[in-house]
Amino acid sequence: MSNYTIIATAAMGLEALVAQEVRNLGYECQVDNGKVVFKGDEQAIARANLWLRTADRIKIQVAQFKAYTFEELFQGVKKIAWGDFLPKDAEFPVIGKSVKSKLASVPDCQSIVKKAVVEKLKEHYRISTSWLEETGDLYRIEVALLKDVATITLDASGAGLHKRGYRSDQGEAPLKETLAAALIMLTNWTADKPFVDPFCGSGTIPIEAALIGQNIAPGFNRDFVSEKWNWIGSDVWDRAREEVEDKANYDQPLDISGFDIDHRMVNIAKENAFEAGLGELISFKQMQVADFTTNKQFGVIVGNPPYGERLGEKKQVEEMYKQMGQTFEPYEDTWSIYMLTSHEGFEELYGRQATKKRKLFNGFIRTDLYQYWAKQRPKRLNK
Numbered sequence: 535m536s537n538y539t540i541i542a543t544a545a546m547g548l549e550a551l552v553a554q555e556v557r558n559l560g561y562e563c564q565v566d567n568g569k570v571v572f573k574g575d576e577q578a579i580a581r582a583n584l585w586l587r588t589a590d591r592i593k594i595q596v597a598q599f600k601a602y603t604f605e606e607l608f609q610g611v612k613k614i615a616w617g618d619f620l621p622k623d624a625e626f627p628v629i630g631k632s633v634k635s636k637l638a639s640v641p642d643c644q645s646i647v648k649k650a651v652v653e654k655l656k657e658h659y660r661i662s663t664s665w666l667e668e669t670g671d672l673y674r675i676e677v678a679l680l681k682d683v684a685t686i687t688l689d690a691s692g693a694g695l696h697k698r699g700y701r702s703d704q705g706e707a708p709l710k711e712t713l714a715a716a717l718i719m720l721t722n723w724t725a726d727k728p729f730v731d732p733f734c735g736s737g738t739i740p741i742e743a744a745l746i747g748q749n750i751a752p753g754f755n756r757d758f759v760s761e762k763w764n765w766i767g768s769d770v771w772d773r774a775r776e777e778v779e780d781k782a783n784y785d786q787p788l789d790i791s792g793f794d795i796d797h798r799m800v801n802i803a804k805e806n807a808f809e810a811g812l813g814e815l816i817s818f819k820q821m822q823v824a825d826f827t828t829n830k831q832f833g834v835i836v837g838n839p840p841y842g843e844r845l846g847e848k849k850q851v852e853e854m855y856k857q858m859g860q861t862f863e864p865y866e867d868t869w870s871i872y873m874l875t876s877h878e879g880f881e882e883l884y885g886r887q888a889t890k891k892r893k894l895f896n897g898f899i900r901t902d903l904y905q906y907w908a909k910q911r912p913k914r915l916n917k
Contacts (some may be wrong), residue, residue, distance in 0.1 A: 539595040540578060541687060542570045542586055547894045548716050551588045559585055571595075576766045579690050580774035583760070584753040587715035587746070591691040593676065601684040602636050604646050607677075610684060611650035617658030619688060619765065623670030626651060628677065635679040647677045647686070671762040692759030699756035700741060700810035702802075708735065709838050713896060714742040715752065720892065720903060721834050721872050725786050728833030732823040732858075734792030737803025737816070739836055744812045747788045751778040755810065789830075793821040824857040831868040832912050841876045841899070852883050859885035862906075871906040880904055 544552040545568075552570045556563045559581055563572035570589070574582070582592045597614050601607040620626055628644045628651070637643055652666060674689040696712040717739065723729055725747035731739040745752055754775075761771050794800050797820045807813045823839075839858070842851030855877070862871055863885070873880065876899050881887050888904040895901065 537573055537575060538579065540572055540574050540582060541593040541595055542572070542582060542589040543591050543593065544568060544570060544589055545710075545713065545895055547892070548588050548712070551716050551719055552586065555586050555588060556582070576770045577774065579760060579766060580758075580771050581777070583691055583695070583758045584751045584774055584778055586695060587742070587752045588712050588719065589695055590712060591689060591694050593687040594690055595685060595687050597684075597686040599684055600682055601679065602682055604637065604642065607637060607643060607646050607684055608650045611647050611677075611686060612654050614651075614654065614686065615658075616651055616654045619763075620651070620655060620673050621670055621764065622655070622659045622661070623667055624655075624673045625668040625670060626673045626675055628675045630677040630679070632679040633681070635682045637679055637682075637684075643677050643679065647675065651675065672759050673763070674759070690758065690760040690763075692757070695753065697756060698752055698810070700806050701736065701738070702805050702809050709738050709896065711738055711742060711752070713894070714738040714838075715746065716894070717836050717838070717872060717874060717903065718743050718746055720905075721836060722870055722907070723834040723836075725788060728789040728828070728830045729791070730826070730828075730833060730835045731792045731837055732821075732826055732835065733837045733839045734794045734803050734818065735799050735838070737792055737806045737818065739838065740790050740792040740803070740816045740818070741807055741810050741812060743790050743836075744788055744807075744815050745810070747790070748783050748786045748815075750782045750784075754778050754782075788815050789833075790815065791817045791819070793819050793823070793826070795820065795822045823854065824861050826861050828865065832908065832910075833865075833869045835862065835869060835871045837872070838874045838896070841901075843876065843899075851877070852879070855880060855883035856885070859883070866906060867909045870908045873904045874901050875904070876901045 542552050542556060549565050549570060553563050553565045556570055556572050561572040561574055561578060563570050599610040601610055628648045630640045630644045632638050632640050632643060655666060676687045678685045696710045698711050729743050734740055760766055792803055800818050800820045803818045807816045840851050842848040889907040890905040892903040894903055
């Protein structure tokens, strides 16, 4: 087994959560803007892809060096032992980005990197033709320039980690699975408590809660591009997937409900839950938030309600926020409530100031997670 520098990329505001997940897997890490960096072997690459709920994707850093000129970029990339990573017929598209660097033209940087990799592979495999076929497995290369430092990585995930494999359909403004998992992990919910999403849409938050509640790895139901890489090996992935199966707690009972005012979305949520293998564990129902009632205690409510950003929706959404505050008020002694919205007047409309706010980004929309912590805790937790 080799030792690699592994990068788990993260949405802004979720780096600390990703870092905690990495540490829970047993790896020390460093946190930076938009990423968490750690060392690990091939097994770590597989485990990170399968287990990280809040990371965007897993990348392997193959080199990092200063590059002020295109010649320095070319030579730095050509020094990399690409034959150790890419087979003779590898498909290797190059993507790029550049921030505060002299080499500001991303297309030119991509072209230089591509040319350098081609030259290195031709030397390694003793290829005499001027081009490579690229008919084999995918190895996506990224050149990222920041303050004239070039970081060269291989994408080990393929599709982003939010693509869990269970979403057969979705609404107009779907919440990413990674952000949904983050919202749950930022609460005090545990699998023995009731969990409610009153704006469930296509069911993402309740499904992610069920995965967390039964300790099911978020990547259990999908494939990863690096599963085909021969230098990682199928035995590594077999062991990683055995661990996923061994650690899942399928016998853990759950009390998870999702409501939505749109019956079509409720049906989609049910379909997605069954696709995830969790259809029997989650209760979905058509209902508006104002009709919510419960006799249960010490539960958690997590919601991503409409934000009112569309023309003509704002007044309707603001009225709904007022109704929500009135509806949830009787339960705030024992229920904790978490709402994500971009509406800056949420607290005033809801009728109460949040216990805590946390800035998060839903895609490119700046939002706040308004947290209302229960005033009482279960007796067993007060000991």
